[in-house]
Amino acid sequence: MALPPLALAVLALGARARAAPPSPDAPPEGNATSEFARFSYPGPPAPPNVELPWGPSDCFVKQTWKRARVEQVKGVVYGAAYHPYKFKTVELLMDVLLPPPEDRRAARPVVVFMHGGGFVHGTREEEGNTAHVLASRGYVAVTVKYRMVPGYKAWHLWSAEPAVLAVEDARAAVRFMRKNAAKWRLDTSRIAIGGESAGAISALYYAYARKNSDGSPVTEGESGNPEYSSVVHAVVSISGTMVDHAFCAYIGSAPEYAPSACLLPGPPILPDFTPNMDADGIPGIDMHGTADHVVPYAGGLEWARTAAAKGVRHFLLTVPGAGHTPKKELYNEKKPYLAQWLTFLSGALNLKEATCPGHDAEPLLV
Known part of the structure; x- marks a missing residue:
């Protein structure tokens, strides 16, 4: 299978290596306050004059x-594709x-979520x-299974x-959801892509890597449902990154976390993805632990700064x-993080304008 042009550039899991990357344990600079989330969070200073026209909805934050x-509808076939490592469809x-x-x-709003696993x-x-x-x-x-590299061919991760x-x-999964919008009563103007670890890396590239190295648009692939749009409106990342894994070398002083143990180590110099990000880009959240030694916190920090x-x-x-992937903290009702990321997601999808879930929701029109 020929490697698409995208593989030679923005999807090579990295930007240019930095000579002196920030420490993965260093806190972000500044303290920004979200206009729609109603709480303060540590992070890069908010860029000036960036309007946040959407708004969150408490009824999508609280459990209904x-x-x-x-x-649960399990084992739904959403597509088919040739697997280059299994030599079959x-x-x-x-x-x-x-x-x-x-x-x-x-x-109803939709979240398509991708699992991790390098x-x-x-x-x-999972x-x-x-x-x-x-x-x-x-x-x-929606949780999706996607094509992966068999362990005995892990050298392909380079x-x-x-x-x-x-x-x-x-x-293809997002297109499939649009195809079945009537069946499951989906709001196709409010679809988010998300994932953890490798799934988060994929979700971030899905959202922000729009062009190949030659400037041509990223192709849709041939995994199914080509007659529908794959547009998404928000991205949710848990321990994701879009920067070079040369950051892994920054934690090499700890023997148990040698650079070779990092997720998807890549060549030190790779094309920069950042020209594909712009002010009209999809709103995104990355949730990251400061002691992440797999996809170091510095990667999330650099994504946020960019x-x-x-x-x-x-x-x-x-x-x-x-x-x-600190899901124990992120999903804990007794900690602040759950409400924070759910508030961001509801705001990014502008759910204050949507009908709240529950028994008192508007009846279906027939």
Whole structure:
């Protein structure tokens, strides 16, 4: 399988290596206050004169139903694609989690979420907790399986192809949700892409890597549902990055975290993705622990700084002292992080203008 042009540039998992990257344990500079989230968070200073025209909705932050009430549709085939490491066409599966039947809204926001695993392992079922958190608050939550590299061929991680395959499959999943908008009563103007670790890296590139190195548009891939749009309106990243993994060398002083143990180590000099980010870009959030030794915190910090410089609406949610994919903290009702990232997501999707989930929702029009 020929490597797409994108693989030679923006999807090579990195920007230019920095000679002196910031410490992964260093706090972000400044203290920005979100105009729509109603709380302060540590992060890069907000760029001047960037309007935040949307607004959050409390009813998408608070849990509406118990998790046991969430409907699950498992093993849905959303596409098929040739697998270059298995030398055959494979089916692509997703699990769809829906609010319970009493939810009568005509249009419900969607989150398509990608699992982690370094593009080598991982399953869609591993993100069941994430999907339940979202579906119990009124979202239609989707977890997807995408093509990965078999462990015995892990040397392919030095290329960008695994990330290219993941993004192509994710685009097919988003298109599939639009195809089934009437069936599941989906609001196709409010779709978010998200993921953790490798899935987060894929989600960030999905959202922000718009052009190949030659300036041509990123291709949609051939994983299915080509007649529908793959446009998304927000991105949710847990321990993701878009910068070179030369940052991994910064933690090499700890023997147990040698650079070779970092996720997807890449060549030291790679093309810069940042020209593809602009003020009209998709609003995004990255949630990152400062003690992440897999995708170091410095990568999330650099993404946030770039987003700020480009005027992209963003939120770097810092979890002090937490390691890689700190979902224990992020999903804990007793900690502030859950409400913070859900507030950002509801604001990014402008859910203050949407019908709240629950028994008192507007009836379906027939």
